[in-house]
Amino acid sequence: MTHKTLNADTTLPAEAIDAIERAATAAHPHEGLFSARAANIKQSAVRDVFDISMQPGLVSLAGGNPYLQSLPLEKLGQTAARIISEEGMTALQYGGGQGTEELRQQICEVMAAEGINDARPENVVVTAGSQSAQDVATKVFCNPGDVVLVENPTYVGALNTFEAYQVQVEPIEMDDDGLVPEVLEARIASLQAEGKSIKFLYTIPNFNNPSGITLAAERRQRIVEICRAANILVLEDNPYGLLRFDGHPIAPMRAANPDDVIYLGSFSKIFAPGLRIGWALVPAHLQRRFYLASEAVTLCPPPLNQMLVSSYIREFDWRGQIETYRALYAERCRALLSALDEHMPEGLTWTRPDGGFFVWVTLPEGVDTYPLLGKAIDAGVVFIPGAAFSPADGPSNKLRLAFSAVPPDTIAEGVRRLAPVLAEAIQASNEGAAL
């Protein structure tokens, strides 16, 4: 039995698929062996759609895959060959659980480019992508029933991770400048008044996935201070920070607050995701438990992959590559925004991000984007319905479009295909409302 994927005739909701599967396994006595948390581990709609996106002829505005064609593959291959032939005894052997000293040094250099100038290698823990760092943070801090605050909307992978620990995920509304300090403060006060134990605020302050919204520079320190006053950690996830289209990166919250912020970084967006190398910069007083928990999950991050990243930082023009990526994604974002301006029907709004991979589209109230996915696929285009990015399972009038993986012309074609699907839905909704 493979995992279920949506296919062309499927607007079957995930619950129905679950129910079919439950019926198939319910008779087995092993069903009673699952942990309570296992019920919270769900199929991600995003992953479903990834499989569909591979179908030839479809324009995928779904997956936020980085565009790797501009990497110097030939030379990278030679580098890998040299690492294995000359240092294979280290590259192919077990390594330290925290990551290599050289890579942790270099990660501090990358974080300096991101605006963090006081990071020390001993407080860096290399992880299997920053996804794994989210998992470790939740493991180390969250008991079942504890509260994790997130932006609404937020990264679906983080939601999956948090929910697997039976955490109560509380989404906080944003405006065009990200989290609103007063709203956050009031929500914290009300949750703590209810006796809730809030462990951390998970935030993607730059070009949030999926909304593309950036937390304004002038709000950042206030957000940290609100959390500090309430004894809540900040889990700052910044995979896209260096991919700002224009100007310099905005300083991360971690920059001025070394004791209050666990900072998550990744080579997935500035180099290559297939190596699965990310990191956490952990406050010194929390480092040991974090590191040990990380080690207990995988023993060590793969040394070969770490050494390849180290060679890349040491020998290649990694800053130049980021400039290439920035120009490339800026062009694609402009193409998407132009196409939306040109083709989208009345009644829609969307964000205009300063960096990253995503634009967030809002349809009129009452239009649920999930059932539109099947129709969009029939029309030859894929997106991610907004419901995926919120812990509530209810309908959502939002959808995410990714511009990172697709050339400008194709982006425009995708929007042309999507426009009539959305127009029809809006019209149907209006007629339904009129009846």
Next chain:
Amino acid sequence: MTHKTLNADTTLPAEAIDAIERAATAAHPHEGLFSARAANIKQSAVRDVFDISMQPGLVSLAGGNPYLQSLPLEKLGQTAARIISEEGMTALQYGGGQGTEELRQQICEVMAAEGINDARPENVVVTAGSQSAQDVATKVFCNPGDVVLVENPTYVGALNTFEAYQVQVEPIEMDDDGLVPEVLEARIASLQAEGKSIKFLYTIPNFNNPSGITLAAERRQRIVEICRAANILVLEDNPYGLLRFDGHPIAPMRAANPDDVIYLGSFSKIFAPGLRIGWALVPAHLQRRFYLASEAVTLCPPPLNQMLVSSYIREFDWRGQIETYRALYAERCRALLSALDEHMPEGLTWTRPDGGFFVWVTLPEGVDTYPLLGKAIDAGVVFIPGAAFSPADGPSNKLRLAFSAVPPDTIAEGVRRLAPVLAEAIQASNEGAAL
């Protein structure tokens, strides 16, 4: 603050190190944010000793690192170069959460060599080493307070993983033929009579780490049947199965019991651990939850690493390499056993494994091997004290010697260095008893 390592003057127990550190951080209000499970995440004595083992001049019989010098590194490097230059868009991109189809097919081929003939790729989940598969299994099945049965002694990494989920780990005594079915059955009955919820039996049936003991072929089916009757899963960890010195592998418990056994395999011992590629073969009715939980931790195993393993299986003589490893480890095991026969004082016994990496030494009752480690390091040799391999924190009169990573001559030298340390401890213990 880096993590604490034992150093030459350290016979300081781990609790003391913890206490020093607690004092340093106790003042911080973040101390109250740790999860209940975080207190169970401990520094592994094995990892401490790994760091020490790197000191020049020391003979390390501590680390169970495989011996990689015999790998065709030059050709492997060329293979990696080809993968990156020709298939870099796939190798360096995100991949599927379950692992590539090709690798899962090949894993079925490897499992056929191990004695499992009916495995299907759709029931294989590729993981970041089999360590990660242990983590996922515990996440999916264990609530805090649930019981996991293990052999006594068992793999320290698995203990760390289980304890991070606040599981009650119950060690079951073995004899020279491994777990004793009647003992297991009685313990299950008594735990279930107490109302305990037992989720799985974790077993390393071939050349157990650390004991080197093999579960006799004629006991295997009975063990599965006892577990099935009590509705307990078997988590069969078989990293060393193909490294039997003579003859054919004994059929795994999974072979005849596809619905009752989650089978864990690894490329770490038959190819290279630095790639961090392992797998779980999961009963069909449990596959989906297992796969989703695995995906929630790391999104996907690194495609580059998977493709390198696939090329290795496809293009290299992997069966021939295993023959090379078998002969190599057999020779080293013989060297260790001869040296023990020659040099060890009266009053010691040790196992004589049929494969794998480890010999388990038993000292007289009342001799604790943990304080002997510092003396052994002074004498120029490192081992792992037995206490590491049991959930109880009490003293142990056992120690583990690894023969995998060290040439025969060096093994003999290590034993020569170790013998007087042990002889002195035994004599001191006898004198203490005589007083």
